Amino acid sequence: MSTTSDRQALVIGASRGLGLVLAEELSRRGRRVIATTRQGGGELQAKADASNGRLRVETLEMTSEEQLATLRERLDGTALDLLFVNAAIDRGNLPITDVSTETFSEVMITNALSPLRALEALRDLVVPGGTVAIMSSRQGSVGLNTRPGFELYKASKAALNQLMRSYSTRYADDGQTKLLIHPGHNQTPLGGPGAPLTAEESMPAVVDVLEAQAGAPGLQFLDLHGNVVPW
Template sequence: MSDRQALVLGASRGLGLVLAGELVRRGWRVIATTRQEGGELQAKADVSQGRLEVERVEMTSDGQLAALRERLDGRRLDLLFVNAAIDRGNLPIDEVPAEMFTEVMLTNALGPLRALEALRGLVAAGGTVAVMSSEQGSISRNTEPGFELYKASKAALNQLMRSYATRYAGDGQTKLLIDPGHNRTRLGGFDAPLAPEESVPAVVDVLEARAGAAGLRFLDRHGEVVPW
């Protein structure tokens, strides 16, 4: 089990940072990405005895993703996890500038799927590809007002992941969209009910429990199905 290897994209802070650390704590070897050098992720890597490696990459850059794929050539991943999201406030959709719409959709929906496409060849047969989603992306649960752009971006992410799963239905890989709950992060706000240190171990429990179960699931941190 100590040979399990994961690549976590978007691990400089918040949920991604805690996820990388939790995987290391459980004996995984982890490659984690950040857009900037240094910081808490690098500090964790420095004391990890080689179990945590840091790569610098901008996930919205096709060129940087291709370069990362080349640097990791020959590595085989048991888990590829993409964690990326931004929020630009609670404007009603008729007040959202086109540039803001494009930025949020690019980062929250298109970027993660482009990353999966670029790096999926590193994932071992029977491995897992997973993306951090949100209950906010559930259309059937969208019954309260607010955060229209963010909700739309996560719904788009979920739909694109379904298309991805359909395209690669025969590859035998586990495919997951994960709702980690409402966490106290820069994105979730510091009055949120959950700390990442509470929710992420449950998320990893789900990742480990679902390993080897081919097909796509949209699950919360308890392993329960989130309705589309």
């Protein structure tokens, strides 16, 4: 087993919010971290500049298959113990009848299709016994969908969960841990300022779950406390 200082994580979607704090927390715990952003500069780059080489920034528009392929080429030979995809958009609290076809496609491509494309493009960089994980949401739980609102966002996360289930079935024998993580309701642009959690509170708990589940077989849908979220 490698030491913590030998371990390396790739966080897709780390320019702000949960992804930024997740990358910082992984680095703080001793991992080397590669973190992606759609545009250079900003807070992520500032943290990388101050990290003494522990945090490295790569540019990626996750919805672009070409950019995913280019990132895979740049990372050739990299050994990851963790690949974490954190990316989602929300286009408002509209009933599905008021959602345009263009908006529906945009949210589904960003929240469901692109995370799985990222896993497919980069999964071979993950070492045996490593972890592939995606930031999901309890709003993607069909069983917990008992209150109205945010129909498109809920549908996109449910689609993400189903696609991850298919992924885990297809690669059942690859020896990698597979996780969907619900990070709680956070004060982010998506979660809103009235949410009960901050990223600084939730992301250390998420990393605790990642570390506790490392090496576990199969796919699990867990919250930030390690509790099972119903499908």
